[in-house]
Amino acid sequence: MRDYSVFDIIGPIMIGPSSSHTAGAARLAKIARTVAGGKIIKVDFILHGSFAETYKGHGTDKALVAGILGMDPWDEDLRNSFELAAKEGIEYNFIATDLGDVHPNTVRFVMTKADGNVAVVMGSSIGGGNIIVFDIDGQEVEFTGERPTLLTKHKDIPGVLSQIANILYDENINIANMRVYRNEKGKEATMAIETDSIIPEKLLEKVRSIKEIHCVNVVNPIIEGAI
Amino acid sequence: MFVSTGKEILEILKNENITLAEYAIREEMNRSGFTREKVIDKMRANLNVMRKYSTNSQEKEIETAGNLIKGDAKRLKEYSRSGKALTGEFMVDAMSRAMSCSETNSAMGRIVACPTAGSCGILPAVVLSVGEKLNKTEDEMIQALFVAGGIGILIAKNATLAGAEGGCQAECGAGSAMAAAAAVDMLGGTAEQEMDAAAIVIKNILGLVCDSVAGIVEVPCAKRNIAGTVSAIATADMVMSGITSKIPLDEMIVAMYKVGKQLPPELRETSLGGIAVTPTALKLKEQIEKMNKMD
Numbered sequence: 001m002r003d004y005s006v007f008d009i010i011g012p013i014m015i016g017p018s019s020s021h022t023a024g025a026a027r028l029a030k031i032a033r034t035v036a037g038g039k040i041i042k043v044d045f046i047l048h049g050s051f052a053e054t055y056k057g058h059g060t061d062k063a064l065v066a067g068i069l070g071m072d073p074w075d076e077d078l079r080n081s082f083e084l085a086a087k088e089g090i091e092y093n094f095i096a097t098d099l100g101d102v103h104p105n106t107v108r109f110v111m112t113k114a115d116g117n118v119a120v121v122m123g124s125s126i127g128g129g130n131i132i133v134f135d136i137d138g139q140e141v142e143f144t145g146e147r148p149t150l151l152t153k154h155k156d157i158p159g160v161l162s163q164i165a166n167i168l169y170d171e172n173i174n175i176a177n178m179r180v181y182r183n184e185k186g187k188e189a190t191m192a193i194e195t196d197s198i199i200p201e202k203l204l205e206k207v208r209s210i211k212e213i214h215c216v217n218v219v220n221p222i223i224e225g226a227i
Numbered sequence: 228m229f230v231s232t233g234k235e236i237l238e239i240l241k242n243e244n245i246t247l248a249e250y251a252i253r254e255e256m257n258r259s260g261f262t263r264e265k266v267i268d269k270m271r272a273n274l275n276v277m278r279k280y281s282t283n284s285q286e287k288e289i290e291t292a293g294n295l296i297k298g299d300a301k302r303l304k305e306y307s308r309s310g311k312a313l314t315g316e317f318m319v320d321a322m323s324r325a326m327s328c329s330e331t332n333s334a335m336g337r338i339v340a341c342p343t344a345g346s347c348g349i350l351p352a353v354v355l356s357v358g359e360k361l362n363k364t365e366d367e368m369i370q371a372l373f374v375a376g377g378i379g380i381l382i383a384k385n386a387t388l389a390g391a392e393g394g395c396q397a398e399c400g401a402g403s404a405m406a407a408a409a410a411v412d413m414l415g416g417t418a419e420q421e422m423d424a425a426a427i428v429i430k431n432i433l434g435l436v437c438d439s440v441a442g443i444v445e446v447p448c449a450k451r452n453i454a455g456t457v458s459a460i461a462t463a464d465m466v467m468s469g470i471t472s473k474i475p476l477d478e479m480i481v482a483m484y485k486v487g488k489q490l491p492p493e494l495r496e497t498s499l500g501g502i503a504v505t506p507t508a509l510k511l512k513e514q515i516e517k518m519n520k521m522d
Binding site: 001002003004005006007008009010011012013014015016017018019022023053054056057058059062074076078079127128129224 | 335337343350373375376379389443
């Protein structure tokens with residue numbers, strides 16, 4: 001039987017009308033923005049299932065754009081996200097489609113950055129404002145954003161993981177969960193490390209200096225507090 | 228870990244000579260590792276947001292997603308002052324607050340899911356209206372919210388709080404049961420009476436389906452927030468008169484879960500049955516879809 005916090009029952013503080021279709025959508029988009037890194041100039045939101053059917057009535061569209069702008073799920077400016085995106089010159093499209101055998105509330109974010117690179121993130125809003133990210137640039141991954149998460153893309157050779165683990169150890173950061181994904185042995189691997197404490201920016205620099213690291217990113221949890 | 232039944236809670240409260248609110252606070256401290264002060268302040272933050280959205284549209288109309296409930300909180304507020312209300316100014320004002328919550332939720336305002344966004348009007352309307360009437364301090368209202376949270380945890384553990392799984396009884400029903408227990412707490416009732424109030428509310432909404440018109444959280448959701456508010460307050464009075472629930476809360480929660488499972492998918496947040504498929508609802512749906520396309 002699951003253990004509940006009293007704040008799972010009374011909470012979260014959020015923008016209505018739906019924890020899954022509004023709050024979860026904003027949270028997912030904010031994480032997608034972090035994973036993309038860098039300035040985003042265009043986003044195609046590919047919507048599946050219930051998201052594709054009901055995105056307007058529940059403000060899912062506004063919540064998604066708000067997340068891309070970096071807003072939190074409780075930001076009262078969320079309902080004005082279209083105007084704010086226009087001001088920042090961010091272009092966006094909503095495309096309803098069938099993404100296959102995935103959760104009914106799934107979005108594929110196709111994000112074009114100012115440098116011309118395109119980042120693709122896929123995730124689902126799984127209820128109560130909780131989310132899961134399960135694909136980054138075509139590589140299967142899995143993390144929920146509930147814990148600080150270090151994401152890397154690196155060359156799949158021995159020793160890379162231990163170097164990263166050592167850097168975390170030097171900062172006294174405990175690893176809660178660690179998963180490595182790859183499509184082919186010896187090529188590029190993707191790793192998601194969930195930790196028990198916040199991962200500071202300076203640690204990223206150290207990880208980046210490892211020769212075999214192609215790309216590193218950190219997703220710190222979106223926690224209420226600044227209200 | 229928070230225990231799974233009301234029966235176990237009552238034993239703990241008796242052995243340790245503490246209240247239900249205190250038990251919920253202690254368990255939250257154990258679970259999160261936060262200090263008592265931090266746990267209480269987190270609930271205070273919830274109460275402060277509740278104060279705002281429960282009065283947000285009482286004096287002014289706001290645009291809602293489908294504009295099907297626009298202005299209703301204001302109508303109720305004005306009527307509450309007219310001196311004509313059968314249930315009196317207190318009850319109609321509480322109803323107006325619940326409606327303000329539902330309107331704000333639909334208008335993409337800031338709310339507290341309690342237990343869900345669709346049912347976010349009942350607990351604030353009850354705790355703030357009853358708290359003000361009884362001249363309760365902010366800290367006493369926070370204690371009442373912990374009582375409500377404790378009841379909600381029991382429902383989440385043994386049943387569900389999702390309309391898609393259990394119908395509206397799991398959302399507005401649970402919210403109303405939680406609010407009734409909170410009201411009893413502020414009236415000075417015992418933990419047994421708090422659980423009895425929750426059990427009685429569940430009896431009275433057993434089988435309530437989730438069938439929102441056009442898939443938006445307005446009709447009938449907003450009026451069910453009002454009904455849940457009235458039911459919670461009336462039930463608190465019923466219990467304080469000395470009436471008990473003949474069926475214990477634990478058994479009522481299991482009954483509610485079983486009934487939820489027996490509901491066909493059409494009546495569980497799919498807008499494919501009940502009110503959602505009445506001819507008028509289908510017309511409203513068409514109108515709202517047209518309006519959205521024009522945006």
